[in-house]
Amino acid sequence: MLNRRILRVKAFKVLYSYAENPDLSLKEALASLDASCEATRDLYLYMMAAIPALTAEAARRIEAARGKFNPTEEDLHPRMKFVQNGVSALLEEDPDFARLLEKKKISWANNDALVNSLYETLKTREYFQKYLKADTSSLQEDVRLWQHIYQEEFEDNEALTAILEDSSIFWADELAYVLGTCIRSLEEMGRTGRWNLPPLYQSDILAAQGKPADSDRDFVRKLVTASYGRYAEYSALVAGSVSKWDQDRLYTTDTVLIVMGLTEAETFPEIPVKVSINEYVEISKYYSTPKSRGFVNGLLDRLIKEKGLL
Numbered sequence: 001m002l003n004r005r006i007l008r009v010k011a012f013k014v015l016y017s018y019a020e021n022p023d024l025s026l027k028e029a030l031a032s033l034d035a036s037c038e039a040t041r042d043l044y045l046y047m048m049a050a051i052p053a054l055t056a057e058a059a060r061r062i063e064a065a066r067g068k069f070n071p072t073e074e075d076l077h078p079r080m081k082f083v084q085n086g087v088s089a090l091l092e093e094d095p096d097f098a099r100l101l102e103k104k105k106i107s108w109a110n111n112d113a114l115v116n117s118l119y120e121t122l123k124t125r126e127y128f129q130k131y132l133k134a135d136t137s138s139l140q141e142d143v144r145l146w147q148h149i150y151q152e153e154f155e156d157n158e159a160l161t162a163i164l165e166d167s168s169i170f171w172a173d174e175l176a177y178v179l180g181t182c183i184r185s186l187e188e189m190g191r192t193g194r195w196n197l198p199p200l201y202q203s204d205i206l207a208a209q210g211k212p213a214d215s216d217r218d219f220v221r222k223l224v225t226a227s228y229g230r231y232a233e234y235s236a237l238v239a240g241s242v243s244k245w246d247q248d249r250l251y252t253t254d255t256v257l258i259v260m261g262l263t264e265a266e267t268f269p270e271i272p273v274k275v276s277i278n279e280y281v282e283i284s285k286y287y288s289t290p291k292s293r294g295f296v297n298g299l300l301d302r303l304i305k306e307k308g309l310l
Contacts, residue, residue, distance in 0.1 A: 001044070001181055001198040001205070002037055006174070007220040008260070008279055010036045012287065015227050016256045019235070026228050033224055037217075039170035041200055043178045046106050046167075047154070048091065048185065048195075050118075051146060053108035055088035057119045079132045086139040087146050087189060094195050114159050121153060143190035147183050154179055173286075219268070226267045227260050234259040241299060253288040254296055261300040265309040273310045277301055 002010075014033050018024045062078045091097050101107065108115055122128050131145045154160060155176055164171040181198060189195055199205050206213035238255050261280040265273050277300050284292040304310050 001041060001200055001202065002216065003202045004216060004219065005279065005282070006040070006177055007037075007201075007216055008223070009283055009287075011220050011224045011227070012256060012260060012283055014224055015231070015260060016253065018228065018231065019252050019256050026225060029224060029228065030221060033220065036170045037200060037220075039168055040174055040178065041198070042104055042106065043164070043168070043171045043174060044181050044185075044198065045097075045100055045104065046108075047150075047175075047178055047182050048097075049101055049106055049108055050115075050154075052088045052092050053111075053115050054119055054122070054149075055083060055085060057115050059083045061119070081132055081134075081137060082128075082145075085142040085145070087142045087186065090139075090189060090193070090195055096197065097195055100197065111163055114157075114163060117159060118153060118157075122149065125152070127152075139193065140190045143186045147186050150179050150183050150186070222267060223260065223264060227263045230263050230266075231259055234262050237262075237303060238299065241303065251288055251292065254284065254292050257284055257288070257292075257296050258300045258303065261296075262303055262307070262309075265304050266307070269309075273304055277304070 010033060013036070014029045017032070018029060062080070062083060066078075127148050128145070131141070134141070161172075161175070164175060185195065185198065199208065201216040203213040203216040203219075235255050238258050239250060242250060257280045261276055264271065264276045268276075277297065280300060281293055281297045284296045288296070301310075
């Protein structure tokens, strides 16, 4: 589930916390790293749980309409295709899915307003109405609908973002990544007719497929451990590589990214240096200033060459 790009981001956040709070021990940092990794899969479970939650909302409304004092013909004979969608049925009937939600206390029960709003929006969508009106019915058709919902309704939803921020400090900026994982899970459900919990690390998925893969968990823990050990030396190297005037304007985020890039180049010689540099430049686009991309790229490249790591 977690690839090396997102693992580098998680390692960056841990090392940034250390840069801001030098009293943070390596043991505490690694514990935070592990919690952050597991939290991403918890977010995945939360977003998958939206399927039965929205399906239940549709069923509730149908029953309420049937119970009206003067129900219309449509109230009495509604289209049941969405309420009976096979994806929700597979999740609701899966004992492992239910057990995980209960164990981790993951539920949409306290987010009725969001579920209501999502369903109201869904009813107005052309793709949803087309799905309801189609004469055919299949699990693959249901899968395509839910994939469409994940692509269209969740990522820029302000109410959902607010809930995620309140629920976990780790969830705020990982929604887009998790939605991609949900869409892949739906595709697999369409092929196999069942749900499976994704392994936590991408390397675990490759290993299960019989492909050789170094442990991503070992990679990210080794990266954090080595960056801790080198931080004082490498951050001083970064500061000494810019003018005194620029030292006062040096962003902690940039320093941390360059320290990590140097550490990775030294600790993992099997990874092409250009790949490592590009990874930290990409992270700088999202977590630092507009000028950081060029600064991180240029200084990291120069320092790696000076240390003979290229």
